[in-house]
Amino acid sequence: MDCKLAVSLMHDYLDDDLSKEQQLELKTHMLSCPDCRMQFKELEQTDMLMYSLTHHTPSASLELTERIMNSLPKQKKQQLWLTWVKRHPAITAAAIFVLVMLFSTVSFWDQDTQLVVKGSDLDQVVIEGNTVIVPEGKSIAGNLTVENGKTQIYGDVQGNLTVIDGSLYQASTAHISGQVKSIDQAMDWIWYKITNMFSDVAYR
Amino acid sequence: MENIENRLTKLALKGDQRAFAEIVELYKDKIYHLAYRMLNNRHEAEDVVQETFLRVYKNLDRYDQNQKFSTWIYRIGTNLCIDRLRKRKPTYSLDAEMNDQEGMDGYSMIPSDNRTPESETLISETQQIIYEAIESLPAKYKSVMVLRYLQDLSLQEISDVLGMPVTTIKTRVHRGREFLRKKLEPKL
Numbered sequence: 593m594d595c596k597l598a599v600s601l602m603h604d605y606l607d608d609d610l611s612k613e614q615q616l617e618l619k620t621h622m623l624s625c626p627d628c629r630m631q632f633k634e635l636e637q638t639d640m641l642m643y644s645l646t647h648h649t650p651s652a653s654l655e656l657t658e659r660i661m662n663s664l665p666k667q668k669k670q671q672l673w674l675t676w677v678k679r680h681p682a683i684t685a686a687a688i689f690v691l692v693m694l695f696s697t698v699s700f701w702d703q704d705t706q707l708v709v710k711g712s713d714l715d716q717v718v719i720e721g722n723t724v725i726v727p728e729g730k731s732i733a734g735n736l737t738v739e740n741g742k743t744q745i746y747g748d749v750q751g752n753l754t755v756i757d758g759s760l761y762q763a764s765t766a767h768i769s770g771q772v773k774s775i776d777q778a779m780d781w782i783w784y785k786i787t788n789m790f791s792d793v794a795y796r
Numbered sequence: 797m798e799n800i801e802n803r804l805t806k807l808a809l810k811g812d813q814r815a816f817a818e819i820v821e822l823y824k825d826k827i828y829h830l831a832y833r834m835l836n837n838r839h840e841a842e843d844v845v846q847e848t849f850l851r852v853y854k855n856l857d858r859y860d861q862n863q864k865f866s867t868w869i870y871r872i873g874t875n876l877c878i879d880r881l882r883k884r885k886p887t888y889s890l891d892a893e894m895n896d897q898e899g900m901d902g903y904s905m906i907p908s909d910n911r912t913p914e915s916e917t918l919i920s921e922t923q924q925i926i927y928e929a930i931e932s933l934p935a936k937y938k939s940v941m942v943l944r945y946l947q948d949l950s951l952q953e954i955s956d957v958l959g960m961p962v963t964t965i966k967t968r969v970h971r972g973r974e975f976l977r978k979k980l981e982p983k984l
Binding site (some may be wrong): 603609631634635637638640641643645646649651652657659661663664672673679700788 | 811813815817820821824827828829832833838841842846847849850853855857882922926930941944945946948966969970973974976977979980981
């Protein structure tokens with residue numbers, strides 16, 4: 593055995609990685625080689641000194657645990673919320689959509705306190721303050737929509753009549769060819785808006 | 797049966813701060829020793845410990861329960877130390893006098909570190925030499941030697957921590973040991 597191989601085996605021995613037979617071979621070599629004997633002794637002592645270091649290494653300061661715990665980010669709650677969002681992207685998107693829709697309808701709802709009259713034949717209509725009147729003998733060729741106002745019909749409406757957030761009075765002389773819709777409640781109003789939006793899209 | 801680390805990490809993930817404090821208690825000294833021997837500076841070592849646990853805390857949900865917790869935390873700690881050693885380059889000599897202030901050298905800029913173990917306990921000259929020898933090891937040998945001797949990890953565990961093949965670790969241990977032996981030779 594040459595000394596180079598012997599040194600390599602010495603390291604393996606110190607790593608607890610040397611078979612019994614090889615240990616014997618190494619021992620035989622060292623008995624006949626004072627240099628290797630010397631080197632092995634030195635390596636063994638180095639090894640021991642290194643292990644003894646553990647007892648001489650200072651420990652961390654006592655308040656370190658406290659400092660670590662205080663340095664941790666505190667928004668654990670928010671993190672949980674965030675992980676939930678990451679795990680359910682579809683539900684989150686749907687929830688946000690509903691929220692935005694709700695918000696926008698509510699804000700539209702609050703905005704609409706002014707009297708709005710929509711229709712095709714508006715010159716036939718008489719508006720007195722908050723009241724929209726279709727006088728007797730007059731005829732409206734298309735639809736009529738009144739928002740936030742009183743509606744009194746004495747004449748003819750040849751299309752649909754829609755009254756939103758207001759009252760409707762039909763005189764005995766009134767004649768409405770289409771449908772009459774009165775919308776007062778939020779849900780009805782939303783439904784009306786949505787169907788309106790779709791029909792708008794469809795006709796465009 | 798589940799080991800204690802796995803149980804604690806599960807509790808900590810659910811937001812149990814006490815469980816995390818328990819993990820800190822279990823590992824802070826180990827990481828501190830590792831960092832202290834790697835960096836040879838108390839302040840920096842404590843910083844590394846703090847940063848290690850912060851990373852553990854932030855990545856707790858990504859911890860793979862099949863992996864040993866110690867391997868994971870040692871990897872984080874070792875990487876942080878190696879990063880710091882790398883950033884230290886280029887090194888400036890502490891003995892070099894500064895230009896702007898007369899009579900000031902690098903030593904006076906360092907907060908005095910009187911509580912070194914070297915002053916707490918009277919240690920032998922040999923140990924002093926071994927500290928210096930470890931300090932002078934190149935980072936890639938230093939990490940391996942510190943994990944091997946201070947943390948008492950097996951070659952396989954070191955290979956897991958550093959993500960290198962066992963054969964590489966083995967070579968590094970051998971070379972590191974040989975390096976230290978040569979430094980210590982006159983004292984042995």
